[in-house]
Amino acid sequence: MYTIYVKFECLPGKREAFVEKMKDEGVLEAIRNEKGCVKYDYYFSESDTNELILIEQWESKEHQQIHIEQPHMEAMRSFKDDYIVDTKLGEIELL
Numbered sequence: 001m002y003t004i005y006v007k008f009e010c011l012p013g014k015r016e017a018f019v020e021k022m023k024d025e026g027v028l029e030a031i032r033n034e035k036g037c038v039k040y041d042y043y044f045s046e047s048d049t050n051e052l053i054l055i056e057q058w059e060s061k062e063h064q065q066i067h068i069e070q071p072h073m074e075a076m077r078s079f080k081d082d083y084i085v086d087t088k089l090g091e092i093e094l095l
Contacts, residue, residue: 001038002061003094006054009086015044015052018083022076030072036063057094 010018019042022028031040039057058064067073 001057001059001094002064003039003055003057003092004064004089005092006056006087006089008052008054008084010050010052010083011085012050014083015050018052018080021079021083025072025075025079027072027076030070031067034063034067034070036060037067 008015008018028040031037036059037057038059039055041055043053043055045051045053056064056067058067
């Protein structure tokens with residue numbers, strides 16, 4: 001199992017709108033239907049209204065690498081800058 005976190009710093013007031021855009025454009029559904037996707041979930045910080053955390057879990061690192069090249073990810077990149085000012089990510093191990 002391969003798990004990463006992605007920490008987004010959103011533009012003020014844009015956090016929830018970004019997740020809604022991901023849903024409305026069908027990007028979330030497409031990701032969750034990708035081969036090897038186990039989990040792809042967003043979490044809102046209660047202490048920072050501009051912070052958004054994504055937990056991605058894949059059957060393998062190779063599945064995640066294929067994921068980032070998909071057309072729906074290119075679609076997401078086309079609107080991401082309207083909502084997100086900074087992105088950090090890292091690998092984690094979930095037991």
